[in-house]
Amino acid sequence: MDAKAAVVREEGGSFEIEDVQLEDPRPDEVLVRVVGAGVCHTDMTVRDQLYPTPLPVVLGHEGSGVVEAVGENVTRVEPGDNVVMSFDYDGTCEQCRDGHPAYCESFFEHNFGGSRPTDETSPISQDGESISGRFFGQSSFATHAIATERNVVPVGDDVPLELLGPLGCGIQTGAGGVINTLDPQAGSSIAVFGAGSVGLSAVMAADVKGCTDIIAVDLQEGRLDKALELGATDVVNPDDVDDVVEALDDLVGGVDYALETSGVAAVAEQATDALGQRGTLGIVGAPAMGTEASYDVNDHILTGRNIVGVAEGDSNPQQFIPDLIDLYRRGKFPFDELVTYYDFEEIEQAVADSESGETIKPVLRVSEA
Incomplete structure (x- = not known):
């Protein structure tokens, strides 16, 4: 045809x-x-x-x-x-x-x-x-x-x-990265690096999961304002602080969970450093093939931090997409x-x-x- x-x-x-x-x-x-x-x-x-x-x-x-x-x-x-x-x-x-x-x-x-x-x-x-x-x-x-x-x-x-x-794709990736992969406990803290559609979907999902400290990190003020509307409790603009990790530490201490959505290796390293003891980082943002990020091995051993890759929010679309639509119907997403x-x-x-x-x-x- x-x-x-x-x-x-x-x-x-x-x-x-x-x-x-x-x-x-x-x-x-x-x-x-x-x-x-x-x-x-x-x-x-x-x-x-x-x-x-x-x-x-x-x-x-x-x-x-x-x-x-x-x-x-x-x-x-x-x-x-x-x-x-x-x-x-x-x-x-x-x-x-x-x-x-x-x-x-x-x-x-x-x-x-x-x-x-x-x-x-x-x-x-x-x-x-x-x-x-x-x-x-x-x-x-x-x-x-x-x-x-x-x-x-x-x-x-x-x-x-x-x-x-x-x-x-994008919405289920952000939401699933939180709901399916990180699976944060109610009352926990999370930092979302990047407040595009994937990151803001993660913010909404963190709110659904009952996180009490939800921090969005982005360079665009409009997106940070939207994050606050959608459930973020705090926002950080890297242009407004000397050190993003220190700014997050001042807000909540080391975060329990983080999700990196920007696809920038330096931001992934930053997100790793923002984790608290036994914290977990989900890597969602996809850079060019072959991109590498580094971390201090002993730092991870001593803190028990975890880094996990996240593809498509680890979603089974036949189940997860109807679930997200149901949350949307209920005004929660x-x-x-x-x-x-x-x-x-x-x-x-x-x-x-x-x-x-x-x-x-x-x-x-x-x-x-």
Whole structure:
């Protein structure tokens, strides 16, 4: 079928909306008409080839929409269903079988390979030229996307469908990093480094978990103000203090938990130093491949500090996304306050506003629900 998609053709290039052709869904695949698509830092990471997905490529991995067709083996959804598209996974490896698909042993191939892992084909082409697709099992910067039965999550029709796409990656990453990975105890303290959509989702999740000291660290005052609105008890702007670690220590002493969302190695080191005795740091922010951060080995031995990597909030999307929607319905997880909408044709402006910090979470309106 014919579709329109935002294609990136060169490293650091622009997102150009072009006519493309989309294959019919295979037996385990689902054709989704895209209603909304969140813009995420990872899209720009691949655009800039910090992660080596082959170009040209159709990106977009926070899509929501309506199922239009399903392959013959698909039973979980049917045409007309509202769905959120999340990351893909093989469903058969030890991590997937154990309920941790975010740590699938073939995660990279399923999400960054630009093709189906089974035969290295892409469902997207243009005049006979293959274009990398299946980005996070979807490539949702398009009017239509081919996903798999595994990575589409059925959702109800009582919440705005165009709002829900970011639950598929950024929002579940921040919230899951707190709820699933750190799992802080009520009354504990947490510092969240970076107050973008991932960090602010972590702030809201920490509030849900009952943390009594929730500190957001960011350079942008507007985002710190939003953090206070969403549950932070204190904020720190590194430009306003001599030493961030000392500022946190003055507020609460060493924190019980920290989440690093910026993807800056120096900030990760800072977050490690902010931990108290037996504190735990979750690393969420993804820098360029090969980036290293350092820590004092004996300091960690003597304090019992822990550092843990966090992919996709260690989420099982089929369970966690409905849980987050339920929290939203109850007024306990108002992630809609992070969102600014753009028309699909405004994708370049949405990307620019995301990179400048003007917008916390851009969402492209691609079609009517």
